[in-house]
Amino acid sequence: MSSVDASSDSATPSPPVQPGELRLEVVVLPVSDVDRARDFYVSLGWRLDADFPVEDGYRVVQLTPPGSGCSIIFGDGVSAAEPGSTQGLQLSVYDIEEARADLIAAGVEVSEPFHDRTGIFRHAGTEARVTGTAPDRADYGSFASFSDPDGNGWVLQEIKQRLPGR
Structure with a gap:
């Protein structure tokens, strides 16, 4: 069963790591x-x-x-x-609702969109979650969560426009 997926041939290669970089x-x-x-x-x-x-x-x-x-x-x-002990892995998405719909279509149980009561990032676990997307759908403010079959926890974060310098 040793394999490398052929689809990786079409992947865009990243430039070599440069001195001083940590990727x-x-x-x-x-x-x-x-x-x-x-x-x-x-x-x-x-x-x-x-x-x-x-x-x-x-x-x-x-x-x-x-x-x-x-x-x-x-x-x-x-x-x-x-197994399942890794939590808080984050995936940035353009549209939280579309990303949720794609996961649900794949049979994944996904939380409703939420934002943190502080508006800064998100607390660990479910503490401080406010149901619904961030006010005005502010970038970096809307989240949804799901887990893999072992319970490793993932968080989606909606970002439509990145902050300067990112």
Whole structure:
């Protein structure tokens, strides 16, 4: 089952890392069932970059969300963390309602849109959530959340126009 997905051939390569740069490239997720996790993320439309069963007890799967420069990796022997213990992973989206609809169509349970009572970012967990999008749909202010089959937690954040310098 060793493979690299052919769709990665059409991916836009990023420029080489330059001196002094620190790029977040990969986030490791702890999962209990590698095939189930792989199928879940593939069902979301994430690009399967690699699936390497290197040796007995060691398998590495890498997927990349559409448009992202950062990938996730999980597998057998990849993380000692408890499956589902990663929380607060964030995906930036242009339209929170459209992103929610896409996830729901893929069979994912997604929270209703919410914003934080402070209007700054979001609190951990569900504390301080206010139902509905941010007032005037302010960029960086509207969120929705979902989890993978193991309970690793993801948050969508709506951004239509980035702040200067970002």
